[in-house]
Amino acid sequence: MTQIPAHSSYDVVIVGGAIYGSSVAWWLTRMPGFQGRVLVVERDPSYEFASTSHTNSCIRQQFTNETNIRISQFGAEFIKGFRDFMGGDPQVPHLTLQSFGYMYLADTPAFAQSLKAAQAVQASLGASTRHMTPGEIAADYPFYNLGDIVAANHNRVDEGYFDGGTMFDWFKRMARRGGVEYIANEVTGMTLNAARTAVESVTLASSHEVSCGTVVNASGPRAVLTARMAGLDIPVEPRKRYTYIFDAKHPLDRDLPLTIDPSGVHMRTDGRYYMAGGPPDDDPPVDVDDFAADHGLWESKIWPAVATRIPQFEEIRLVNMWVGHYAYNTLDQNAIVGPDPQVGNFVFVNGFSGHGLQQSPAIGRGVAELIAYGAYRSLDLGAFGVERVLTGKVFLEQAVI
Known part of the structure; x- marks a missing residue:
């Protein structure tokens, strides 16, 4: 049921209430001195098709760029400190980070050298990534077929799976408790001032017009549609990503790290089951409402890669599968964060290309700082600014999955 806003004017209007809309909203309630009125407009409060609902809920230290x-x-x-960050309320659950780690497998000397260089960067920043020989991999994980593998990187500290759904749920709950208003409605238009340097108001599907001090584009794969309402554009498009849950007749005797196979297929432990996934070989942009599955992808690509890498998985049973969307940044597959240089009160938090859930605590905090204080205070996210999109300057990150 469409809901109408309680007020005609808000200091901050957030377009989209999934992980980024809710992270920014909650962090705003934690900014000392910020007393602004915040509205979150979510077109589908069931979040059935949101990227947040289709996430694999993993986090990794294994990037190549210091900021990431x-x-x-x-x-x-x-x-790890979730309850404390949420104010210590005993109702807030503790979150567990199951640190089985990511295992990047290299099948060429050049790839191995890239992994070694990445490990050096990560180690310099305190990450526990190991660069491993095939013998070391086999000693720790004897179930892999390593015939074509020359090296790997692995990290079992602060890297693995967590319950992203619970984190999202409490972002929403605590944002509301802090005074943020959520409505089931849709932003259908924006009115700019005469100089086209600021959004003055947003129009809702219910025909209500709401004045705003700041607009936050947190609309995931729909980011371009939201930006165009303000006369702006960004290189973000929906792309399909497939996830499969399977049972193994011969389960492994230890956790399976989130293994990044050279084929592009990834696989990991998922409770008593296993999870695998990857992109289709033909990876075009799709319509924001297109979640039709390619049912041949499992047989043609995913399962062959899984069974080749882990022969124990030759006898498995598919339990479930789903299709989600990456909000895919075609420039460099990294976030676009911060105000537009022309329409200064329009703030982007878009284009995460699959990194969104794990990056939402830090980037939600940074965007809230930007809105509340006009600058980043905890971690400088300036490298993600939209200016690089306008100039075509790539944010270089080699570890994109």
């Missing part, structure tokens, strides 16, 4: 590594380090700190 530090974002994940704070993410791990946030997960």
